[in-house]
Structure formats: structure tokens, C-alpha cells
Amino acid sequence: METPGRPTAEEIELTLVGTPARYTRAEVSAKAGVTGELAERIWRALGFATLADDAVAFSDADVAALSRVGTMLGSGLLDEQTVLRMARALGQTTARLAQWQAEIMIGAMLPADTEPTDADLARVLETSQALLPDFEHVLVHVWRAQLAAAGTRLLALADVTDELVPTRVHVAVGFADLVSFTRRSRDLDEQELAMLVEGFEARSADAVAEHGGRLVKTLGDEVLFTASSPAVAAAIALDLVERDDLRIGLAYGPVLPMMGDVFGTTVNLAARLTAIARPGTIVVDGEIAGGLEGNPSVEVHRMRRRPARGLGTVQPFVLRRSSR
Template sequence: MSESARGRPTAEDIERLLLGLPPRYTREQVSSRSGVSPDLAARIWRALGFAQRADDAVAFTDADVAALRRVRSMLHGGLLDEETVVRMARALGQTMARLAQWQAEIMTSAMLPPEPGDEDLAKMLDTAQGMLPDFEHVLIHVWRAQLAAAGTRLLALADLNDEPVPTRVPMAVGFADLVAFTRRARELDERELAALVEGFESRASDVAATHGARLVKTLGDEVLFTAPTAAQAAAIALDLVDADELRIGMAYGPVVPMMGDVFGTTVNLAARLTAIARPGTVLVDAELAGGLDGYELRKLRRRPARGLGVVQPYVLRRSTL
């Protein structure tokens, strides 16, 4: 590591550590060397989430050239078209940006004292340098494993719907919402609030994975999960709900999977049920209730749900028999 990094690390120190190679090329040069048109290269950088550089800025490395050459190879081989490449770049950029930010926050909170000095920052950068090869290896392994899991899910859905690539698939959708989050956020300091949210998300992720379901996304005080069957969704909800900490709404029906998220009336219905659920309760729609055995279901009065007409909610509980 450079002498400057022995004091307070600079942006150049961090880039040298993580990127390895120094910038050598302008936008025109990286496009020319890779064989990818300037327009497509610019679209890819934007999709990845990187700021646009001035035409004469030396901001690209040999690794950037190599990455674009791989893109050119896929395009020339007919494996992908330009629009698909840009969509894949956007998926990669958005996911990796969140992952990188999350990992950086975990590292700094775990390794730095409350009031870090320049020497603490330099030590953390040294540690990161030593851990980088292991992180990279694990990242690739987990990505491949998750890709295999996604492929397996798609294959199972295709078998259920008798379609090679189903556009609307039936599944259970659930929202779990932290009760009185705004009030609690006012009562907690920043560290306590961060611990509350991270603990909630961690627990939701673990419970969903345990029951073979998927945590689709987190929204601070709320998480969205999906499950192939009503029984899996019920098990997740009842494992999650705890006294007055959470309220959960779930529905079963067709959804449109897109960009790693899910959309459609079923998702909207689950959100509406969550909004009307009382603290410490799980509300489900009639479709999900009809797919359950061995649970206690209490029918509530029908009520209007904004944009969805009148719905029939059920309170879901574990069977006492």
C-alpha cells in the first residue's frame, strides 16, 4: 500500500486496491480498443450506474477494455442482442451497487472504533486487501448457486403452467410490516434504529430461506416475500409474527415476475391486507385460505380495499388441536 495510505487513505488508494490497474484510456480509446461502439459502451456504463465522464478524461482501465471485449464476443456470437446486454448491465449494476454499499457499511461498523483516526482507516484498508481474494471467490460461488436456484424455480413454474417461460405464475405473496416504525424511529438513536432494521431483515431472510421461499425485497420497515405454496407462506408468516412487533398480509394468485420483483393484483391485495391487519396478526385472502389445511382460520367481515373492490380477509393462526 502507498505511503499516503499509511496516513489517511485517498480515493486513489482505494481505487488502486480494488481495481488494481490504473486508468489509461479515454471513452473513445476504450471503445476503439474493445471494438464496441461508443454509443453502446456509453449505454452500458450508464446501465451499470457509473457517472458519465468527459470525453478527454482518462478514466478507463485495461480491465474495462477486457470487459467490453467479452460483450463484443457475446454480441458477435449471436448469444445476446444489444438491448439484452443493456438490461443485464442494469441488473448487474443495481445489484452490485447495493451489495458493495452494504458490505462496506458492515466492514466499517465491525472494524472501526466510534471515532476512527487516519491510522484506523489505513488498517481497515490493509485488512480489506488481504480479504479481497476470499470475498471474490465466495461472491462467484454464491452467484452461481443463486443462479442455479433461480433456474430451478423457473423450471418448476414452467412445469406447473405448462409454458416454457411463463409470464404470469401463481404463487403466495406476503408483506411483513414493523408496527409503529415511525414512532420507534423517533425514540431510537441511529445505531439502535439500524440494529432494529437489520435484525428484522435478517430474521425475515432466514425464515424465508428455511421454508424454501424467497425474500424479494426489503423496504426499511417492510419486507416482501414469495412462496410457491400457501402452506409455505403460512409457515413463514407464523414464524415471523411475534407479539405486537409485526403485522402480515398475504394473498395467493397470479403474479408477473419482472426484474427480480413481482407485480400484479395479487401483490396489491397482499399489501392492502397488511395495511388493515392488526399488530401481531396475519391476514390472508380467500384464495390462500382455501389452500391451507391444519391451520386455524377465522373469517372476518368483508371490507373494501382501495382499487380492488370488496375483499374477504381471514385471520391465520396455528391450530390449537
């Protein structure tokens, strides 16, 4: 039986994309019915490199995708700037998703202690091809469900602000920071460090999702999340601090949502409160403390006022689960 050879870049692309490269840049834009300039801007927004004019790198699937973009523009439902922003969101998100999934597959299937053989690499590609239809179906379903959840959040905010897409929204913002991450990371090898970070991110994501919050982003030893109310943010923070050795800061107020992230003074305040917090504690601002008044499941204790870089002097509070 012939041993499978190392997969080539062309084999990987054909297996995962499904159609071979046939066209140059000029040919793919012409067949899709869009200008070369627009096609180039779309590819860049999606995160793909600019190729030489004579490079045959585009497939019939690329033509179909570009044609759909042209149809959206031709319908007048979206303008060019909006399409490019949507393309950039799609490109950045799927690039991270694809990299993450590839790392998971490779880590699960390749030997950890020995150099992988060509047969090992071929087996990863074969397994990916077999699983691809299921992955694709789940991806589309989860994307639709997340889109529905985002729409529901916007409608709830519109009920409060009278704006369907408000420029600023009021939410609770939380930062959770792993204690002594730098020191701990020095004592770990690469595999152990990866397990530490992934475990922290997984536990954090579970806690945020369990209470209906939104995990905005992860930064290795830190996570940023939002919640609709002080009570929800408090429930998330209390669960998080019981699962890991963390410092957590919470603030409530207006934020500017942009590119899936959140910005503004409330975000900065949550970060400064995290820096104030001692290991294993949750420090919150006055808005969170006021929003939790009368909540029997928590206790809030005033701390001495502290200077916060860029924000002047702030009044922090310590949040704990009720001992009653």
C-alpha cells in the same frame, strides 16, 4: 515506524479493482472493439457516471470486461437490448451489495465513539485487500447457486404453465410490516435505528429462506416475500410473527415478475390485507385460506368483509397456528 496516511480515491480504486486507470472513453471502447455509443450505454446501464472525453478513468480490466460484452454480442447469442438489461441488473444489484458490504466493514472496524484517524482508514483498506480474494470467490459461488435456484423455480413453473418464462406466474405473496415503526424510531438514535432495521431484515430473511421462499425486497420496516404455495407462505408468516411484532398480509394468485420484483393485483391485495391486520396477526385472502383447508397445523377464521382501496370489497381470513 511511519504512520499510514489517509487512503486516496486512486489508492482505493487500485487496491480493489487491481489495475490502474490508463484510458479515456474513446480509447477503452477502441481497444475493446466496440463502438463508443455502445460502450457509453453499457457504462450507464452499469450505473457509472458519464465522464469528460479527456478523463483517464478506465483500466485494462475495463477493456477486458467490455471486450467480453462485445464477444457476447458478436456470437449472436444475445442481442443488444438483452445485454443492456443484464448490465442494468448487474449494476443495480452490485451497487447495493458493494455499499452494504462497505458499510459493514467500516462499522465493524472504525471506532464508534471517536473520529477515525488516517491510520484507522488505512487499516480498513488493508483488511479489505487481504479479504478480497475470499470475498470474490464466495460471491461467484453464491451467484452461481442463486442462478441455479432461479432456474429450478422457472422449470417448476414451466411444468405448471407450459411456459419456460411465463409472463405471469401463480405464487403466494406476503407483506410483513413492523408495528409502530415510526413511533419507535423517534426514540432511537441513528445507531439504534440501524440495528432495529438490520435485525428485522436479518430475522425475516432467515425465516423466508428456512422454508424455501424468496425474499423479494426489504423496505426498512417492511419486507416482501413470495412462496410457491399457500402452505409455505403460511409457515413463513407464522414464524415471522413469532419473531417480531408484525402485521402480515398474504395473497395467492398471478403476479408479473420483472427486474427481480413482482407486480400485479395479487401483490396489491397482500399489501391491503397487511393494512387490515391488527398487530401480531396474519390476514390472508380466500385463495390462501382455501389452499390451507385440511392443514392440521393451522387455523383459518373468516373475518367480516372489508373494503380494500382499489380492489373493492374483499373477504379476509385470520391465520393462526393450530392450538390442537
